[in-house]
Amino acid sequence: MNNFKNLRGTVDLLPDQLIKWQNVEKIILEQLFRSSVKEIRTPILEMTDLFLRGIGEGTDVVSKEMYTFLDRGKRSCTLRPEGTASVARALIQNGLLTKPFQKLWYMGPMFRYERPQAGRQRQFHQLGVEFIGYESVRSDIEIITLAWDILEKLGIKELNLEINTLGDHVDRSNFQKAFLKWLEVNKNSLDQDSQRRIDKNPLRILDTKNIKTKKILEDSPRLFDFLSEKSLDRYLTIKEKLKLLKIPFIENFNLVRGLDYYTHTAFEITSGLLGSQATVCGGGRYDNLINQMGGAEIPAIGFAIGLERLILLSGNELEKSRETDIYIVNKGSNAETLAMQLSRKLRNYNLITELDLSGSSFSKQLKKANKLKSRCIIVIGDIEALKNEFVIRLFINVNSKNQEETISFGDDIKLDNWLKKNLLSTVLP
RNA sequence: GCGGGCGUCGCCAAGUGGUUAAGGCAGCGGCUUGUGGCGCCGCUAUUCGGGGGUUCGAAUCCCCUCGCUCGCCCCA
Helix, strand or coil, X not given: CCCCCXXXXXXXXXXXXXXHXXXXXXXXXXXXXXXXXXXXXXXXXXXXXXXXXXXXXXXXXXXXXXXXXXXXXXXXEEECCCCHHHHHHHHHHCCHHHCCCXXXXXXXXXXXXXCCXXXXXXXXXXXXXXXXXXXXXXXXXXXXXXXXXXXXXXXXXXXXEEEEECCCHHHHHHHHHHHHHHHHHHHHHCCHHHHHHHHHCHHHHHHCCCHHHHHHHCCCXXXXXXXXXXXXXXXXXXXXXXXXXXXXXXXXXXXXXXCCCCEEEEEEEEEHHHCCCCEEEEEEECCXXXXXXXXXXXXXXXEEEXXXXXXXXXXXXXXXXXXXXXXXXXXXXXXXXXXXXXXXXHCCCCCCEEECCCCCCHXXXXXXXHHCCCCEEEEECHHHHHHCEEEEEECCCCCHXXXXXXXXXCCHHHHHHXXXXXXXXXXXX
16 A cells, blocks of 8 residues: 555545535524624644743643644744634734724634544644623623524534633632642642643643542632632623523533633533534633733633534534536537537526536436436437537436427527526525 | 554455455446436456565464554543
8 A cells, every 4th residue: 555645633525525514614604694703814824932822831732732843944833723822813913903892703724633533633623703802791691602503503402511710810820829739738639640730730630530539629629719709790690691591501610621811701512422522612711812922901702613523413414415407418529519508508597507528428428417316407419409409308207308398509588488497496595 | 642442345344274355335338329217237356454474375373563443631
């Protein structure tokens, strides 16, 4: 096997699969459009420092999962592992932060160097939405609602929304002090992973999956008790409004999320149907990120949806695509020229037209049309070409020969009427 | 980075030491060189992920390697 292969953790998306992708993307884009969210596109490649500063050096993403390399100018570059840092950078750099409020989305590939498994790849795709400049509690609700509605529009069932609050940076550092103190005392009872995290990223210990550690953590100080009145009030309001909007959620005080920049609201939407990589959507507030990266103090909140996981969850009704409307069977040089002209004309209708380019026998071409489940065929051979006409026939079943019509080239009215009567009335939008 | 499972045609597979590597689907050609379905006939792996070894003989046994996959960690 000397052939080339794709790199581990990357996949080819093939035509049949892309039907589903396109349908999913269409529904997403429509919902974003209706929600007044605008698109932004940033480079896939960025300076490594952007992510070190933005995401945080202690995070797993930065410390062990980045695709980083030196370019020819010896600059350290990284294929983006997520989108938020890039968006923040772009807004600062392009002076867009003078606009007080912006709702933005992006969609595209992200890269993380990990061992692939079900629902996890090294190159994967995310839809990200960021509400920039929004501080109000309502913006938290609105963005959670948006994420929820997108998933709902796609018909995805069995979702769990988990929410938590991380407080502001003051709350968090107060808590962290108390927590670190507690950790020192209880260090030896923790599992190895958690012990390692004490120095690197203590908050993440809260999210451990180790059952023993979980048990021990029950007696640890809780971030919730360190929330300022304002932070607490914010959190309670969110819960209350979500209830009013009838969006079901569960509280998860251990939901910390992997990136350093989050403050206040953190949320995740998971599905039991995904196996061990259950998170479809993760998001939260990041009021300090833009400032940390050199911009003004601008609050923001966002989420990201993993498209591969979304596709796994989406129903197979989205795999269906429209079939061919008209298959043009043609043979002989004059006929072929006429067929080309005709196919161009037909494409001005909202019809899927396939011009046979094989030059093979009528029988072969008909078989192909049948295989494609074409709703209608046009036949142009030497005989038709000589008379400057073509035959158009409904192709629904073998016996539909009687529903055929001969039309002269140039008789656009007759063609138009035939199409309206037989095809256009049932064409999907 | 650490564990488990698996690699036979484009896909699904049988074969588990003896000289032809089943079968199905898909594909291609024909029956039918200007008319679809069905059917029938034919073609499609000098080779079993790759390399080395054991053996008279290997897809089948051993070693190494590569890849895939599932899980841990973590995340989308």
